[in-house]
Amino acid sequence: MQHEHTDPRAARRSGGDSGSSLSDLAAGPFRVDRDRVAGSPFFARLGGVTQVVSSTGSGLLVHNRLTHSLKVAQAARAIAERIGSRPDLAGVLDKLGGCDPDVVEAASLAHDLGHPPFGHLGEQVLDRLARHRFGLADGFEGNAQSFRIVTTTDVRGPASLGLDLTVAVRAAMLKYPWTRRSHPRPHPKDLAEPPRGAAEPPDAPGTGAVKFSAYVTELPDVLSSRAYYDGRIESWQQTVEASVMDTADDIAYAIHDLEDFHRVGVLQHATVAAELGTWLSDALNLAGLDRSLLAAQSRLPGRSLEALRRRLHAKDSWAVDDEAFAIAVAKVRSELVDGLLAVPFDGSVEAERAVAGFSARWTRRLVDAVRVVEEPTTRSGHVVLAVAQWHEVQVLKFVHRRFVLLRPDLALHQRGQARLLTALVEALEQWVTDRHEADRLPRRLHDLVELAGAEYATLARTDPRVLVGATGETPSGPDAVRALARGRAIVDFVASLTDNQASALLEGLSGRTGQLWTDAFVL
Structure with missing residues (x-):
């Protein structure tokens, strides 16, 4: 059994022995972490959380956040094993901080724990509400929420400190190892060429990085998990294991969502063929179009690909x-x-084999194309795809965005989901602030309010500048700090629900259902 003095990467958040506790089955510390993540109720709930579209009530066989996470973990482990087996990379990997397959598998299983109901749409809605309704400077971010769960809000760890994971796994979860605005200094958003995700949105200057992996409440956990890597990588760089997880996430996203929408008949052969074929046959003319004309002709085939x-x-x-x-x-x-989409999916054995073959070929092709770069640019990690495959992933992701995500019927569905989440947050805020109902709050929500209250009281006392929100004013007085804590607790609570639970909870709070005992009310 390894101990923290022999392997600093295996040190746990609690500072205790890095080995397993009596409740753990595995002996190795990183396998223990993998098991703790897989055994968490936050992991189980991902089976009811949308990846792109919800399968709930529709009968659609599409990926959810759980199946997506499993496939990311599968690809990430394969990448780690491949690069770890190469003797020529041993020195580089050791210099950069190591690459253990168990670490990347655990981090991959955990990377989406914080995704709220309704996927990325839910993330955008909760961020808007957190910043503008509750004045939370951090807002909401799915990656940061995942890190908060494993370090703070999940109580399944033996010391009730999140999951009490090791240094290496916590660091590997930090895909964007910075907070929204305050850490590190100088903040990566201010670099001449900011890392991917670190730049501010062009239409919202002053709001901080678009993507980030930790809230200010978890900054001590960021510092403790990254201390081992000081001097090995830059403060804004992913660890090698985080870079493996990030690359595997890209691979899974590029392939499996296309598979889903071919299967359900949304991804149409004719429209995709016209877009790609027109660009290939007319690339030089399209490259000569000025920007305004290209934008005006965006609905014509080939133009979106040129953009x-x-x-x-x-x-x-x-x-x-x-x-x-x-x-x-x-x-x-x-x-x-010409391959997969040429024959409509009809549920036959041949159709299933075609989908499975496409997925397997592309996954293998992309996983085999991964390489390690000792000194990458700020826009990439140490683990990258070869040039050809990097471009292929960009095109595959383009097809998904252009012909699935931008569909008007999906937009209609998502607008309804956004209204649902907004109404749910408003109803919960009214409940939390009703002093006559204080004793009847859902126990988990009550506990989250207390937890956030202690966190924000400490920040207000020790570093109030990190609490400055959208108004630009520092919260003053205990009431303002308690309001921030209530907001964070409500966001934590809503983010922990499945799609079904969010819908059913709003039905109950709005009085539109007479049903009392459902899984949504086991709160």
């Missing part, structure tokens, strides 16, 4: 190559359009 090529040049000049981009478009047209 993607230009965005890649603007954001990822370190990697983009026009010849590689054209080859990638041709590859995706051959494999996806």
Whole structure:
């Protein structure tokens, strides 16, 4: 059994022995972490959380956050084993802080624990409400919520300190190892070329990074989990294990969502073929269009793909190559359009085999193309895809966004989900602030209010500048601090619900249901 003095990467958040407790089955510290994540109720709930569209009530066989996380973990472990088996990389990996397959698997299983009901749509809604309704400077971010769960709000760890995970696994979860605005200093958003996710949104200057992996309440956990890597990597860089997880997430996202929407008949052969084929046959003319004309013609085939090529040049000049981009478009047209989409999915054995074959070929192709870069640019991690496969992932993700995410029928559905979450947060706020109902709050919500109250009282006393919200004013007085704590607790509570629980809870709070005993009310 390893102990923390022999392996600092295996030190636990509690500062105790790095080995397993009596409740753990595995002996190795990182396998223990993997088991703790898999055994968490926050992990189980991901089976009821939307990946892109909800399968609830529709009978659609589509990925949810749980199946997505399992496939990310599968790809991440395969990548870690491949690069770890190469003798020529042993020195580099050791210099950068190590790459253990158990660490990347545990971090991959945990990376989406914080995703709220209704997927990325829910994330956007909760961020808006957290910042503008509750004045929380951090707002809401799914990655930061995942880190908060494993360090703070999950109580299944033996010391009731989140899951009491090791240094290496906590660090591997930090895909964006900074807070929204305050850490580290200088903040990566202020670099000449900010890391991916660190820049502020162009339409909202002063709001902080678009993506981040920790709230200010968990900053001590960031510091303790990253201390081992000081001097090995930059303060804003992912660990190698975080970079493996991030790359695997990209691979899973690029492949499995396309598989889903072919299966349900949403991804249509004709429209995808027209977009890719038109760009391939008319690339030079499209490249000559001025920006305003390209935008005006965005609904015509080929134009959206040309816009993607230009965005890649603007954001990822370190990697983009026009010849590689054209080859990638041709590859995706051959494999996806002329291959998978050419025959509509009908549920037959042949159709299932075609989907499975497409998924397996592409996963293997991308996993095998991963390489390690000792000194990457600020826009990438130490683990990257080869040039050809990087471009292929960009094109695959483009097809998903252009022909699934931007569909008007999906937008209609999501607007309804946004209204539902907004109404739920408002109803819970009214309940929490009703002094006559203080004794009848859901116990978990009550406990979250107390937890956040202690956290924000400490911050107000020790570092009040991190609490400055959208108004630009520092909260003053205990009432203002308690209001922040209530807001964070409500956001924590809503983010821990499944899609079904969020819907059923609002039904109950609005008096639209007479049903009393359901899973939504086991609170």
